Amino acid sequence: MPNVIIIEPSQYLRMPWKNGLGETLEIQRHEDKIGLRFRISQASVVENGMFSDFSGLHRTLVLLSGEGMTLGHKNGSNRQLNTLSKPLNMARFSGGDETHATLKNGKIEDLNIMVRDTDTQARIEAYTAPCSFSFSNNDTLFSGFYCNEKCTLEIDNGEVVNGEIVSVDAHSTVIFSKDTRVLLSQGSGVFIQVFASN
Structure with missing residues (x-):
């Protein structure tokens, strides 16, 4: 359909973790002369x-499946705790x-969105059917x-008078290239929009 691309999991790029303890499926990545500007990936x-x-x-980080985990963050004397207990819970x-x-009870899957903090921001929202959302x-x-799912x-x-209905498999990503209104009538997922912050 016009102005929409669907990327399936088989098209994601399998990459080793930076710390060597696992691997990630890279969905989107953008680099410029400064370095990495943003990356969207899925991992276990x-x-x-x-x-x-x-x-x-x-x-x-958005929990996709599993029984959850707790993230403990430390930065100097600052400490923060995030508990992700059900799918689509997120931590920033x-x-x-x-x-x-710390895993609650075994393996989890998550979606990871990283943006450069000096000049880039992300709008990230979880949606479960039935609902609608729109964006410029x-x-x-x-x-x-x-x-x-x-x-x-x-x-x-x-592009179409009444919109066009598409069925998208679990773990696939729909990429939009125009201002769009989306009616989600089945399933759940995460809307991601990355933009310049200055």
Whole structure:
């Protein structure tokens, strides 16, 4: 359909973790002359342990499946705790924090969105059907919807009179290139929009 691209999990790029303790499925990545500007990826956490150091990036982590985990963050004398107990719970923290993950009861899957904290921001919202959301795509670096389960979306971006209904498989990502209104009639997922902050 016009102005929409669907990326399936088989198209994600499999990459080793920075700390060597696992691997991630890279969904989107953007680099410029300064370095990494943003990255969206999906990963499994199978054991308790420290997160990689991503100083200079702001992170949002969304629980996709599993019984949850607790994230403890330390930055100097500052401490923060996030408890993710059900799918689509999310934590926001600095990539430079010393972050330790403690699993509640075995493996979890998560979605990780990282943006450069000096000039980039992300709007990240979890949605469960039935609901609708809309957004402007002006001056954005990325706009997409990650489907955490099989989703049915009616996408109205002005190309079709009544919008077009699409069925998207679990763990696939829909990328938008125009201002869009989305009606989510089945499933759940995460809307991600990345844009310049200055």
